[in-house]
Amino acid sequence: MTEDTRDAVLVAQGLNKSFGGLQAATDLSVSARRGEIHAVIGPNGAGKTTFVHMLSGFLRPDSGKIEFQGHDITDLSPAARVRRGLARSFQITSVFREFTVLENVVLPVQSRQGHSFRFWRPALNDPTLLEPARALLEEVGLGDRADAVAGHLAHGEQRQLEIAIALATRPSFLLLDEPMAGMGPDENRALIDFLGELKTDRGMLLVEHDLDAVFALADRITVLVYGRVVVSGSPDEIRKDAQVRNAYLGETQM
Amino acid sequence: MTRRLTPAGTVTALVLALCAAVPYLAPALDEPFYVIVFARIMIWAIAAVSLNLIMGYGGMISFGHAVYLGIGGYAVGILGFHDVTSAWVQLPVAIGLSAVVALVFGVICLRTRGIYFIMITLALAQMVYFLSVSAERYGSDDGLNILWRSDFGTRLFDLEDSVVMYYTIFAVLLGCLLVKWRIVMSRFGMVLRASSSNDTRVQAVGVPTFRYRLVAFVIAGVMCGLAGFLQANLERFVSPDMMNWHRSGELILMTVLGGTSTLFGPVVGAVVFLMLSEILSTITIHWHLVFGPFLVLVVLFARGGVMGLLGSRARHD
Amino acid sequence: MDYVLLVEQLLNGFQLGIILFLMAAGLTLVFGIMDLVNLAHGSLFMIGAFVGGTLALATDSFVLGAVLMVPAMFVIGVLLETIALRTLYRRSHLDQVLATFGLILFFNEATRLIWGPEGLVIPLPDFLEGTVALGAGITYPLYRVVIIGVGLLVALGLYLLVAKTRFGMLVRAGASNRTMAGALGVNIPALFTLVFGIGAVLAGLAGLIITPITQAAIGMGEDVLILAFVVIVIGGIGSVRGAFIAAVLTGVIDTMGRSFLDLLLLLVLPANAAEAAGPALASMLIYILMAGILFFRPQGLFPPRGATVIQ
Numbered sequence: 001m002t003e004d005t006r007d008a009v010l011v012a013q014g015l016n017k018s019f020g021g022l023q024a025a026t027d028l029s030v031s032a033r034r035g036e037i038h039a040v041i042g043p044n045g046a047g048k049t050t051f052v053h054m055l056s057g058f059l060r061p062d063s064g065k066i067e068f069q070g071h072d073i074t075d076l077s078p079a080a081r082v083r084r085g086l087a088r089s090f091q092i093t094s095v096f097r098e099f100t101v102l103e104n105v106v107l108p109v110q111s112r113q114g115h116s117f118r119f120w121r122p123a124l125n126d127p128t129l130l131e132p133a134r135a136l137l138e139e140v141g142l143g144d145r146a147d148a149v150a151g152h153l154a155h156g157e158q159r160q161l162e163i164a165i166a167l168a169t170r171p172s173f174l175l176l177d178e179p180m181a182g183m184g185p186d187e188n189r190a191l192i193d194f195l196g197e198l199k200t201d202r203g204m205l206l207v208e209h210d211l212d213a214v215f216a217l218a219d220r221i222t223v224l225v226y227g228r229v230v231v232s233g234s235p236d237e238i239r240k241d242a243q244v245r246n247a248y249l250g251e252t253q254m
Numbered sequence: 255m256t257r258r259l260t261p262a263g264t265v266t267a268l269v270l271a272l273c274a275a276v277p278y279l280a281p282a283l284d285e286p287f288y289v290i291v292f293a294r295i296m297i298w299a300i301a302a303v304s305l306n307l308i309m310g311y312g313g314m315i316s317f318g319h320a321v322y323l324g325i326g327g328y329a330v331g332i333l334g335f336h337d338v339t340s341a342w343v344q345l346p347v348a349i350g351l352s353a354v355v356a357l358v359f360g361v362i363c364l365r366t367r368g369i370y371f372i373m374i375t376l377a378l379a380q381m382v383y384f385l386s387v388s389a390e391r392y393g394s395d396d397g398l399n400i401l402w403r404s405d406f407g408t409r410l411f412d413l414e415d416s417v418v419m420y421y422t423i424f425a426v427l428l429g430c431l432l433v434k435w436r437i438v439m440s441r442f443g444m445v446l447r448a449s450s451s452n453d454t455r456v457q458a459v460g461v462p463t464f465r466y467r468l469v470a471f472v473i474a475g476v477m478c479g480l481a482g483f484l485q486a487n488l489e490r491f492v493s494p495d496m497m498n499w500h501r502s503g504e505l506i507l508m509t510v511l512g513g514t515s516t517l518f519g520p521v522v523g524a525v526v527f528l529m530l531s532e533i534l535s536t537i538t539i540h541w542h543l544v545f546g547p548f549l550v551l552v553v554l555f556a557r558g559g560v561m562g563l564l565g566s567r568a569r570h571d
Numbered sequence: 572m573d574y575v576l577l578v579e580q581l582l583n584g585f586q587l588g589i590i591l592f593l594m595a596a597g598l599t600l601v602f603g604i605m606d607l608v609n610l611a612h613g614s615l616f617m618i619g620a621f622v623g624g625t626l627a628l629a630t631d632s633f634v635l636g637a638v639l640m641v642p643a644m645f646v647i648g649v650l651l652e653t654i655a656l657r658t659l660y661r662r663s664h665l666d667q668v669l670a671t672f673g674l675i676l677f678f679n680e681a682t683r684l685i686w687g688p689e690g691l692v693i694p695l696p697d698f699l700e701g702t703v704a705l706g707a708g709i710t711y712p713l714y715r716v717v718i719i720g721v722g723l724l725v726a727l728g729l730y731l732l733v734a735k736t737r738f739g740m741l742v743r744a745g746a747s748n749r750t751m752a753g754a755l756g757v758n759i760p761a762l763f764t765l766v767f768g769i770g771a772v773l774a775g776l777a778g779l780i781i782t783p784i785t786q787a788a789i790g791m792g793e794d795v796l797i798l799a800f801v802v803i804v805i806g807g808i809g810s811v812r813g814a815f816i817a818a819v820l821t822g823v824i825d826t827m828g829r830s831f832l833d834l835l836l837l838l839v840l841p842a843n844a845a846e847a848a849g850p851a852l853a854s855m856l857i858y859i860l861m862a863g864i865l866f867f868r869p870q871g872l873f874p875p876r877g878a879t880v881i882q
Contacts, residue, residue, distance in 0.1 A: 056458065082460030090458070096451045107448050108459035110441050116461060117469070122439040129441075169459050315665050362862045365869045368664060369608055369808065373800040374865065380797050381858035388850045499797065503610075503672045510669055540684055546677030553670045554658060 009034050009203050010086070010173055015054055015064035017047075017227075024050040025061065025227045030205075032173070032220075037195070037204045039214045042224035048207045049091060051224070052177045055205070056088040057081045068173070082111070087171035091178040091207075093158045095165065097151030101142055104150050104161055105133040108168035133168065140164040140194070156187040163194075173203040180210045192216050215239075261564040266518045269525060273427070277420050289420060290488070295528045296423045297485045302508040302520030303430050304477030309506070310514035311438055312470050313450030317372050318359070318379025319505050322352045322475045324386060324497030326482025331398040331492035341404035341413075345483060352479025353472050355382070360471035364464060376499060386494040397493025404487055413487055423484050427521070430477050435517050437473070446470050511552060513561030522560045578709050580830045581823065586715050588822025589722030593777035594792075594799040595806070595814040596729055597770020603809020604742060605763055607656065608664050610671040612774055613796030614678035615651075619644055619775020620787040621686055624693040633696045633783070640779055641772050648771020652764050660763075675793070682789050691787035699783075718780055725773065726815055733811050742766060798825075801861050807871030817872060821857050828853040 008031035015028040024047045032038035042048055053059035055066060057078035066074045068086050076084070096104050106123060109132045110116055123129055137143045140160050145153065150161060163179060179195065180188055192213050198204070199217070208214050214221065215235050222232040223244050231241050238244055259267070272279075273296060280288040301323055308314040329348035338344065363374040392398050403413040413419050437443050449456045449463040456463050486492045495501075504527065512523025534541035556563060598612050622643050627636025655674060659667050695714055702710040733739035741762055778792060785791070802821050806813030833849025840848065864872065 058454070058458075077462060078457040079460050079462040082458065087460075088458055090455070094452055094455045094458075096448050096455065098451050099448070103444070107444055107456070107461075110444060111460040116441040116445045116466065118441040119443075120436050120440055122436075123441045123444045124439070126441075165455070165459060309665070315668065317668065362865060365865065369602055369606070370804060370869070372608055372664060372668060373804055374861070376797060377801050377804070377858055377861060381855050384854040385851055388854045391847070499793070503668075506665070507669060507672065510665065514665070540680050542676040542680035543684065546673040546675070546680065549673030549676070550655065550670045553662070553666045553673070 007033050009069055010055065010205065011067040012051075012055065013065045013067070015051070015061040015066070017050055017054060017059060017061050023227055025054065028064070028224075028227065028229060030222050030229065030232070032203055032205050034172075034203045035199065035201075036219040037199050037206055037217045039206045039208060039218035039221045040224060041208065041211065041214055041221060042230075045226070046224040047227035048224055049177060050227070052088060052175050052205075052207055055175055056086070082169050082171070085170075085172035086175070087166040087169045087173075088175035089162050089166045089177055089179060091181055093155075093162050093181075095150045095153075095158055095161050097149075099150055100146065101137065101148050101150055101153070101161060102130070102133055102146040105136050105164055105168040106130065108165055109133050109136075112169055136164060136168050140167065156183055159183055159187075159191070167198075171202065174198070174205070176204060176206045176208075178208055179206070180208060180213055188213065262516070262518070262561050265522060265560070265564060269518075269521060270428075273424055277417055289416070291528070291532065293420050293423050293488055294485075295524050296427045297481050297488065298505070298508060298528060299521040299524035300423075300427050300430050300481040300484070301478045302505050302512070302524050303427070303434055304474045304481065305505050306509045306514060306516075306520045307434050307437065307477070308467075308470050308474045309509060310516070310519075311443065311450060312446045312467060314364075314467065314471065315372050315506070316375040316471075316474075317499070317502050317506065318375035318377075319474070319478055320497045320499070320501035321359075321379035321382050322356065322478035323482035323485060323501065324382060324492070324494070325352050325355055326479035326484075327486035327492040327496050328386065328392070328398075328482075329479075330404060330483055330486035331400055332392055334400045334402060335392060335398055339402045339405045341406045344404045348479050348483040349476055352475045352482075356472045356475025357468070359475075360468045364467050364471065376502070379497060379502060380499060383494055383497050383499070386497070393493070395494060397491055397495070400486060400490045400492065403490065404483070419488060423488070426480060426484060430480075431517065431521070433477075437470075438517070442466065442469075507549060511559050513559030516559075516561040519559055519561040526560060575709050576830070578705075579711065580826055582711055582715065582719070584823035584826030585819060586718050586722075586822070587826055588819035589719055589726075590777050590781055590795065591798055591802050591822055592726060592815050592818035593722060593773045593780075594795055595802040595818050596726075596811055597767075597773040598796075598799050599803045599806065599809055599811065599814045600742065600766050601770050602803065604766055605660055607660060608667040608671065609656065610668065610796065611651070611656075611674040611678065612770070612799070613792030614675055615644070615648065615771045615774035616778035616792030616795055617682060617787070617790070618647060618678065619771075619778035620693075620782045620791060621682055621691055622647070623775060623779035624691045624782055624787050625686075627693055627779075628691075633693065633699070637776075637779055640775055644772045644775035645768045647775075648768040649764055651771070652767040656767070657760070657763075679789050686787075688789065690789060690791075691782070693779075693782045693787065695783040714783065721776075721780065725776070729773075729811055738765075798857070801857055803871075805861055805864050805871055807873040810871070810873040813871060813873030821860070824860060825853075825857050828856040832856070 011031040013029050015025050017025040028051060030038070030040065040048055040051065050059060054061050057076055061074070065072060068081070068084060073081055073084065096107070103124070106129050109129050110123065113128070134143070134146060137146055140163065142157065142160055142164060145157060150158065153161065159179060159181070163176070166174060180191060183191065188210065195204070195217055206214070206217065218235055220233065221235055221238045223230045223238065231238065231244055233241070273292060276292040277289055280286050301319065305316065305319045308316060326348040329351055330344050333344050333347060359375070359378045363371055363378065366374060387394055403419070406413070411418060413422065438447070445456060445461055445463065445466045449467060453463050482496065485496065508523035508527045509520045510523070511526055512521065513519030531541070531545070534545060594612065594616060598609065601607055601609050601612070619640060623636050623640035626639045626643070627633045630636055630639070655670070659670055699714045699717060701713050703713050703716050704710050733742055777795070798821065802814060802817045805821065806817030832853040833845050836845035836849050
């Protein structure tokens with residue numbers, strides 16, 4: 001399977017990863033383009049989260065190469081990748097539960113502004129942190145919840161905050177690991193719309209179980225099964241692909 | 255800006271006022287012994303405050319924190335043994351040595367988490383403890399007497415004067431509280447607190463947390479080394495017992511007793527712990543028999559410590 | 572260098588390793604399976620020495636005392652787990668450290684109250700006195716040979732228990748994945764209690780077995796506990812095999828260092844410097860070993876499977 005790597009921002013080439021005897025990624029190659037949503041789907045255990053961990057630097061591939069904006073980032077730490085503009089969200093909600101909503105987004109804003117070896121001035125009196133943080137919360141629809149403690153938010157709001165934290169680093173490319181996880185249909189609808197608006201100015205790699213969301217949003221889709229790319233193509237091509245129907249979509253009505 | 259005084263704030267103000275007044279109150283009440291008791295309490299409070307910076311705010315449960323008491327103390331003791339009594343040598347050595355040791359230990363133990371971190375900090379501290387025990391030249395188990403307190407070279411500031419000694423400790427305590435308060439609220443403190451809450455996520459927003467945790471670890475070590483410097487001067491004596499692992503356990507106890515993740519909790523904890531042991535030990539020599547289970551009960555039922563009971567919001571007060 | 576002394580010290584180191592293994596085996600299972608920091612494990616070492624010693628004095632037989640100690644320690648372990656420690660499993664590590672630190676204070680003081688501050692001297696029975704000739708001109712105290720033999724037997728038994736039985740399978744499953752063990756329909760609380768009881772017996776055995784050489788003293792378990800921590804860190808939490816190898820490694824290196832390091836230093840340092848640095852460096856040797864291993868393998872030498880999964 002060859003991928004068209006022209007205009008690609010994020011390119012994974014031949015990634016392999018195994019845990020003990022379990023092969024979680026085999027010769028995995030995916031390339032995602034600027035201004036597009038590239039969805040990665042697959043049944044449970046297909047290695048989707050492992051893939052996101054490798055792209056974001058939390059897992060090191062056994063072999064293979066990851067390029068971002070033309071640079072080899074395979075050996076960079078997670079933090080260094082974020083500073084280059086590659087941010088991620090988490091499947092399991094990973095907000096700072098004891099912090100207020102505002103503090104949750106102040107931290108990434110602070111990270112964007114350079115090092116944090118500043119010991120004396122209170123961070124929460126600093127308008128250069130608070131203004132962008134508040135603006136971002138307005139943007140994602142959490143403006144009126146700024147002072148709530150994150151751990152007390154409803155599940156849907158926590159999912160919004162999850163994405164807001166990633167967005168606050170001003171990424172040029174966003175890795176979203178199952179943003180819809182555990183959300184109701186109404187909340188889903190709103191989030192799909194929101195993600196659709198986001199894609200105009202950045203690239204996105206979307207790992208998702210919810211196929212409605214995937215087909216509503218994705219420009220390209222890659223199907224993973226047991227850590228391998230089964231097929232990659234436009235939503236129409238994927239819909240028609242017999243291999244995909246058998247391997248994965250099976251009984252799902254399309 | 256006017257603010258109503260919270261119960262926690264009231265306790266803070268009362269304890270600090272008491273500390274300030276003891277050198278005058280104690281003789282007036284014909285209990286001069288309490289001057290030294292409170293001086294000791296304040297030194298432990300400094301050590302507990304420093305521990306709380308990494309434990310309460312950074313989630314690093316160091317079970318070897320007393321090692322810096324020993325290092326700060328032995329800097330005074332060993333230099334004094336070699337007739338170097340100038341504070342301008344002793345103090346930088348105490349601070350510098352604490353910083354170097356904390357840096358080396360931090361590099362080793364901050365690579366690990368959870369139970370590993372607890373055990374490794376304990377083991378590394380034990381290493382220094384045994385080092386001091388094996389140092390026959392400096393008294394091994396028996397320790398070293400200190401003939402002269404650190405000499406600042408001026409009559410205006412002479413630690414041999416017990417009042418000066420007392421208020422120096424008091425001032426250092428206030429200074430450490432101020433520094434900790436500013437640090438916790440600063441950008442650095444944001445990173446520290448966030449990494450304690452969810453370290454993976456902090457890295458995922460672009461902050462390499464290791465170096466921040468390491469710097470916090472070093473700051474806490476230096477602060478505690480300062481407490482050791484003061485303790486050696488106050489007692490005119492250092493021994494391996496200053497960094498016995500029971501001392502590290504007691505530091506954790508004081509912090510939790512007063513309230514972790516609160517600015518002033520460790521001070522209250524030190525007061526409660528040391529006063530309680532002072533009082534209980536006069537009633538029975540077997541006071542640990544009561545005190546041990548008491549601690550278990552505190553852990554099980556009074557979470558948040560004294561400051562928690564007073565309704566202090568963790569983190570900010 | 573005198574090779575007789577070398578072999579003797581090697582055996583001494585091995586014997587220390589055996590004691591450390593008995594401590595670390597129970598501790599590593601409790602850490603690995605229950606995720607519990609139990610400082611009071613050192614108290615079990617001490618209680619084993621005092622209870623076993625008292626039983627030996629009462630029955631006038633060291634062997635009978637040791638045999639009776641086993642059920643006694645098991646009961647003490649089970650009681651400790653059900654009364655105090657069970658409630659701590661779901662608590663933070665900080666809470667566990669504090670509560671078990673409180674238990675240490677309690678046990679030390681209770682021991683002082685019951686047996687007095689002087690401790691307890693347990694004489695060695697006559698038939699265990701004397702030395703054994705190991706050939707090539709080397710003799711070694713019989714009792715130390717017995718310690719090594721008992722330790723190896725226990726290690727073998729423990730290995731068979733963990734590797735070959737259904738109980739062992741559950742223990743291993745619990746160490747790597749608690750939810751899975753629960754899904755297998757295992758009575759987790761009972762399993763925990765049982766593991767804790769076994770750990771208590773092993774710690775008590777270690778305490779009693781060393782007592783004729785040292786003597787039963789208050790707080791005797793604490794230094795051993797910290798050494799056992801070092802062993803567990805080196806071996807990898809939850810791994811009995813790792814605990815054994817790390818314990819022997821730690822025991823041998825510590826003992827050899829204390830005996831021969833100053834001689835080695837003489838090769839590179841002037842005499843007075845070597846004499847001063849030798850003991851200091853020897854006392855730090857195992858901690859340096861631990862730091863070195865951690866630097867390259869933060870999970871220890873034998874991390875249980877599943878320990879490397881992130882999040």
